[in-house]
Amino acid sequence: MAIVLGPNQYGKAETHLVRITRDTPRHEIVDLNVTTAMRGDFSEAFVSGDQRRVLPTDTQKNTAYVWSKTHDPDPIEEYGLSLARHFVEVEPIVAARIEIERFGWKRVAIDGTEHDHTWIRSGEEIRTAAITVEKSGESHVVQGLKDFVILKSTGSEFKDFLIDEYTTLQPTTDRVMATSLVAQWRVSGDLDGIDWNGMYAGVKSAMVERFANLHSLALQQTLWEMGRAALELYPQIAEIRLSAPNKHHFLVDFSHFDVENNGEVFHADDRPYGLIQTTVERDDAPPAGDAWRISAGLA
Amino acid sequence: MAIVLGPNQYGKAETHLVRITRDTPRHEIVDLNVTTAMRGDFSEAFVSGDQRRVLPTDTQKNTAYVWSKTHDPDPIEEYGLSLARHFVEVEPIVAARIEIERFGWKRVAIDGTEHDHTWIRSGEEIRTAAITVEKSGESHVVQGLKDFVILKSTGSEFKDFLIDEYTTLQPTTDRVMATSLVAQWRVSGDLDGIDWNGMYAGVKSAMVERFANLHSLALQQTLWEMGRAALELYPQIAEIRLSAPNKHHFLVDFSHFDVENNGEVFHADDRPYGLIQTTVERDDAPPAGDAWRISAGLA
Amino acid sequence: MAIVLGPNQYGKAETHLVRITRDTPRHEIVDLNVTTAMRGDFSEAFVSGDQRRVLPTDTQKNTAYVWSKTHDPDPIEEYGLSLARHFVEVEPIVAARIEIERFGWKRVAIDGTEHDHTWIRSGEEIRTAAITVEKSGESHVVQGLKDFVILKSTGSEFKDFLIDEYTTLQPTTDRVMATSLVAQWRVSGDLDGIDWNGMYAGVKSAMVERFANLHSLALQQTLWEMGRAALELYPQIAEIRLSAPNKHHFLVDFSHFDVENNGEVFHADDRPYGLIQTTVERDDAPPAGDAWRISAGLA
Amino acid sequence: MAIVLGPNQYGKAETHLVRITRDTPRHEIVDLNVTTAMRGDFSEAFVSGDQRRVLPTDTQKNTAYVWSKTHDPDPIEEYGLSLARHFVEVEPIVAARIEIERFGWKRVAIDGTEHDHTWIRSGEEIRTAAITVEKSGESHVVQGLKDFVILKSTGSEFKDFLIDEYTTLQPTTDRVMATSLVAQWRVSGDLDGIDWNGMYAGVKSAMVERFANLHSLALQQTLWEMGRAALELYPQIAEIRLSAPNKHHFLVDFSHFDVENNGEVFHADDRPYGLIQTTVERDDAPPAGDAWRISAGLA
Known part of the structure; x- marks a missing residue:
């Protein structure tokens, strides 16, 4: 009946x-927000x-910087794996978690010619990676994206739903469907030789195709199909988790005015929003271990 | 080797x-951000x-509104439990998750007299509750707070840490320690008769006392003592989880100027920040079930 | 018909x-976000x-830090005036603008005893000051507050408004009125001997009293009365500017349910919002000069 | 020595x-955040x-919605002018201010074929317009952009600056230069027949070219050249205002490690930041009137 220390971790968030x-006149840029977290027996630091067993978070930050020089930060998954493998070699550290956000930059083109050293921040989405490495060698990569806003102006229904005494929603056979997608897909086990940049582009493209081309009866159905498309394309992916706010676009009521609104003018509302969250997985997927145990949560 | 639907939930976030x-001239205000999530077998909606088994998120929103009239929204834990128990009575719903943020309002006083119907938003912290109710009757309340910023200007050290080749941090025996605390404590099982508002005030007060009075050798130690104080005070609490960014206050270097800086002028930095996360628990705590399975994550 | 350089300024924002x-065991804390901007003839830097005439923004930051040691940062208006007067002594600088946000901290009390060195961040509002000093000696202080959220649950009407063909709003004689107030009041000319902390408390208190006690026919009327109360109290104040979003609280429609909603359950909406902006001034106020010319805009 | 009502305005912000x-299977999307503000003699509403002279902000919102159906919302400048001209026909309204943010959407392409009704939110920048129309007919359009983040990894110096006793900054002949640009350019007078979309693309392109190709001695110089390029290209533009945070990228100090950092690894800092603000104008520009008098400030 004692009070005891439970699971814990510590690290440096959002470096x-x-x-x-800049080895040639044509420079390259990689822009990362890196979070590191260490796991192991740090009970004496608490109690x-x-x-004496605590590697300062300041040191973790320094290491992340140095590593980006000594190891290629692109793809971020290889950089994160390498950094995590370094940390688990430090004596008290039993597992390391690296969470990375990668911000996009688009090379400037002037009169059709790409510029050597100027870019514009491209905000289409943020690419994410969460790497977990155990001292035992067990490793997981969760690749993903967030802030990916996608909308279709037709091809979406919502009807024949459950009705109770508090239901006032009217069914619709044609609505705007929009979300700001968070998607994360897990690769566990043998991580060698994976084309991470190819996988990222492939999963994103497959999900976009499904969102666009599926005539949707519900956001749930769209998410299932998007997840399925990703897993069908890459046998290495064990599971994919999708979190999708239903960004409501309400048709503005024009009944008081002498103007028609045939699905043309919408109020894009902020809150509240529907929120659909699901996992699509292989029935023989390898165990996830701590693959989903977050640190800063890709803040 | 099939692709299958995994865990899922859906609901209305941030109502x-x-x-x-307003039953008397002296009004009361309760200001909530409510998220509801339903769990059960909704596979047909996806696949x-x-x-037909989906209660619209719009209906969930309506219900949350009505419930705040028919049931006292204060304390939020009782409101949430009542709302969740209603949802699990809807046929296909097997479990309901209610996440609530409560924003503080302070009644205006004019010449020492409290005003009947005017308040100022008090931003000291946001109170949170996450209620999980299973159709089986199993229930959990996770009470908590977030955005609680607390600082001490002395009484905090950090020294004798592990040093490796990437360590440049200097030890200190006197520093500013500040955090924006997220704390969540779980009560499981018999939830009747608990004085939720009393518990909230008690846990907050105990944590503040420990933060202030403990001469701290590390933020880890402070968190352990804060968590321990909460569990010692309330036997009903099974565990507490603490997430604490180390909001760095860097002493500004005055060595180039003819002025001394003896722990007086600091740069409050934004990023990166240390991040310490831990659980303090009873060794005989009842199982957590889905108590920690989030929906919108108290967004 | 030439292209020429127009008005410009530069500085360091958000230090x-x-x-x-810490001269005694009972410490004090002052927490500031300081923006400095320099004005003068810097055309060669542009053209x-x-x-050679540009004092680096990094130097401005250093100076702001040093100044907080050598000059009392409380009240912020005196600190800002002193810092600005220093800058205009640097040769090319003709005018300096200092914008300050002050964040509130509340001293922790434990069992009724105030703690010597621990505080909690108090988010009720952010106090602001914008100081303009010309090399000529002309000076202005604009004192203010922002993020001040105030609400009354009755005592507010909106009716008998102008109606055109696009009007669907129904009049009301009882509504919730809430705003997140930005208020800024100008003192020009002789700035010596002003009790800035007293004035801040006095204006805030007078505005709160008017908001609470006035039976309001419109947010416009409330703002006028609030501004007037401030100017009546302090003859030194030349004018006050108020910017007030009408944070709409919409009564939730319960007509489909067997429950009444007599001004009790509201949806607090995010966007869009009404926005009322006005100035209340003395008809013999001294000229404002550059008192309102912002830099970072109290970001 | 009376207290009087000064300048005021009111409206609906952020619709x-x-x-x-959707006239053909290939849909188009225009996504706007619209703020309307009315000016005139509304003193009775205040005093x-x-x-009786107040057109409700709710009506303004309705009108903005209807107008987007009856008038093409693309280009936003024409839509805003038309909406403003409508408002000044309502009797008490003497001037109308319309501020618009336009969010970018990129049409999805699948296997090289553009999709008819699906888009991805493209966050490169936000296009802005601020339209002012007086009942007298005087009109101004301020076209612009914000959140436009641009970076060059070389071709930027900062040296030979003014040094005082608080200066510690070291000069550099090669640094990263980055900003999140806000640019606004004014067209006054005859607004008929202007190709607003062409002008927007042209100004943006000219500014990017200057940012990239100018070997910069200071951000000031870069801004001057960017502004000049815009005005040279479009004789209709009377002036351009630029506000540019210097998003500091600090070279990480590797001197303690056995690794070199030759302008390769940077810490992208949040605060504080330099802030350079300037106007580039024609010496015979027509008067600005209220062109720069903001309402919600393109929030």
Whole structure:
């Protein structure tokens, strides 16, 4: 009936690191927000304040910076794996978690010619990676994206739903469907030789195709089809998790005016919003271990 | 080797609901951000698009509004439990998750007299509750707070830490310690008769006392002591989870100027920040079930 | 018909500076976000890139830090005036603009005893100051507050408004009125001997009293009365500017349910919102000069 | 020595309006955040609470929605002018201010074929317009952009600056230069027949070219050249205002490690930041009137 220390971790969150490659006049840019978290037996730091087993979070930050010079930060998954494998070699550390956000930059083109060293921040989505490495060698990569806003102006229904005494919603056979997608897909086990950039582009493209081309009876159905498309394309993906706010676009009521509104003018509302969250997985997927145990949560 | 639907849930997130009690000239205000999520077998909604078992998120929103009239929204834990128990009575729903943020309002006083119907938003912290109710009757309440920023200007050290080749941090025996605390504590099982408002005030007060009075050797030690204080005070609490960014206050370097800086002038930095996360628990705590399975995540 | 350089300024925005006074065991904290901007003839920096007249923004930041040690940062208006007067002594600088946000901290009390060195961030409002000093000696202080959220649950009407063919709003004689107030009041000319902290408390208190006690026919009327109360109280104030979003609280429609909603359950909407902006001034106010010319805009 | 009402305005801020054109299977989307503000003699609404001259902000919102159906919302400048001209025909309204943010959407392409009704939100920048129309007919359009983040990894110096006793900054002949640009350019007088979309693309393109190709001695110089390029291209533009945070990228100090950092690894800092603000104008520009008098400030 004692009070005891439970699961814990610590690290440095949101090191905003920009890596320029300038070996030739044509530079490259990689822009990352890196979070590191260490796991192991740090109970003395908590219980008695003894820091002898604690690698400072400041050191973790320094290491993330140095690593971006000594190891290619692109793809971010390889960089994260390498950094995590380094940390688990430090004696008290039993597992390392690296969470990365990658911000997009588009090379400037002037009169059709790409510029050597100027870019514009491209906000289409944020690419994410969450890498977990155990000292035992067990490793997981959760690749993903967030802030990916996609909309279709037709081809979406919502009808024949359950009705109770508090239901006032009218069914519709044609609505705007929009979401700001968070998607994360897990690769566990043998991580060698994976074309991470190819996989990222492939999953994104497959999900966009499904969203666009499926005549949707519900956001649930669209998410299932998007997840399925990703898993069909890449046998290495064990599971995909999707979190999708239903960004409501309400048709504005024009009945008081001498003007028709045939699905043309919408109020894009902020809150509240529907929120659909699901996993699509293989029935023989390898165990997830701590693959989904977050640190800063890709803040 | 099939692709199958995994865990899923859906609901209405962030219904911003303000409830005024006006039975007497002295009004009361309760200001809530309510998220509801339903769990059960909704596979047909995903796989075939059949919505017959889906209670619309719009209906969930309506219900949350009505419930704030027919049931006292204060304390939020009782309101949430009552709302969740209603939802699990709807046929296909096997479990309901209610997440609530409560925003503070302070009654205006004019010349020492409290005003009947005017308040100022008090931003000290946001109170949170996450209620999980299973159709089986199993229930959990996770009470908590977030955005609680607390700082001490002395009484905090960080030294004798692990040093590796990437360590440049200097030890210190006197620093500013500040965090924006997220704390969540779980009560499971018999939830009747608990004085939720009393518990909230008690846990907050105990944590503040420990933060202030403990001479801290590390943020880890402070968190352990804060969590321990909460569990010692309330035997009903099974565990507490603490997430604490180390909001760095860097002493500004005055060495180039003819002025001393003896722990007086600091740069409050934004990013990166240390992040310490831990659980303090009873070794005989009842199982957590889905108590920690989030929906919108108290967004 | 030439293209010429127009008005310009430059500086360091958002230096987040925390000043601890620790001369006795009972510490004090002042938490500031300081923006500095320099005005003068910097045309060569623009037109030819010649930086010889440009005091780096990094130097401005250093100076703001040092100044918080050598000059009391409380009240912020005196600190800002002193810092601005220093800058206009640097040769090319003709005028300096200092914008300050002050964040509130509340001293922790434990069992009724105030703690010497621990505080909680108090988010009730952010106090602001914008100081303009010309090399000529002309000076202005614009004191203010922002993010001040105030609500009354009755005592507010909106009716008998102009109606055109696009009007669907129904009049009301009882509604919730809420705003997130930005108020800024100008003191020009002789700035010596003003009790800035007293004035801040006095204006805030007078505005709160008017908001609460006036039976309001419109947010416009409430703002006028609030501004008038401030000017009546402090003859030194030349004018006050108020910007007030009408944070709509919509009564939720319960007509489909067997429950009444007599001004009790509201949806607090995010966007769009009404926005009322006005100035209340003395008809013999001294000229404002550049008192309202912003830099970072109290971001 | 009386207290009087000064300048005022009121309106509806941030109506988030999405307009779908669906006359053919290939739909179009225009996504706008519209703010309207009315100016005139509304003193009775303030002083006595009499609303008879006040067109409700709710009506303004309705009108903005209807207008997006009856008038093409693309280009936003024409839509805003038309809406403003409508409002000044309502009797008490003397001037109308319309502020618009336009969010970018990129049509989805699947296997190289553009999709008829699906788009991805493209966050490169937000296009803005601020339209002012006086009942007298005087009109101004301020076209612009914001949140436009652009970076060059070389070709930027900062040296030979003014040094005082608080200066510690080291000069550099090669640094990263990055900003999140706000640019607004004014067209006054005869607004007929202007190709607004062409002008927007042209100004943006000219500014990007200058940012990229100018070897910069200071952000000031870059801004001057960018502004000049815009005005040279479009004789209709009377002036351009630029506000540019210097988003500091600090070279990480690797001197303690056995690794070199030759302008390759940077810490992208949040605050504080330099802030350069300037106007580039024609010396015979027509008067600006209220062209720069903001309402919600393109929030």
